[in-house]
Amino acid sequence: MTWNWKLIESNCTGCGVCFDVCSYKVILMSREMPYPEAIPDKCNGCMECVKECPFDAIEVDEA
Ligand code: SF4
């Protein structure tokens, strides 16, 4: 099963919580990146980032 990871940029503050909570190291962030990105096809749909994002900026659904 594959999952679509989608960022709602207008909600994202770049706080980094999603980067910290993804146990599978799917989410990438760096000083050079204004927003987090997910490595394509690596997300397993655990929903941890969706639950923990304080600004409701992530949507994950089945591809
Ligand atoms: S936790 Fe939410 S607001 Fe914070 S960087 Fe991730 S997507 Fe953006």
Ligand code: SF4
């Ligand atoms: S749903 Fe789970 S595996 Fe996918 S990016 Fe979020 S925390 Fe990582």
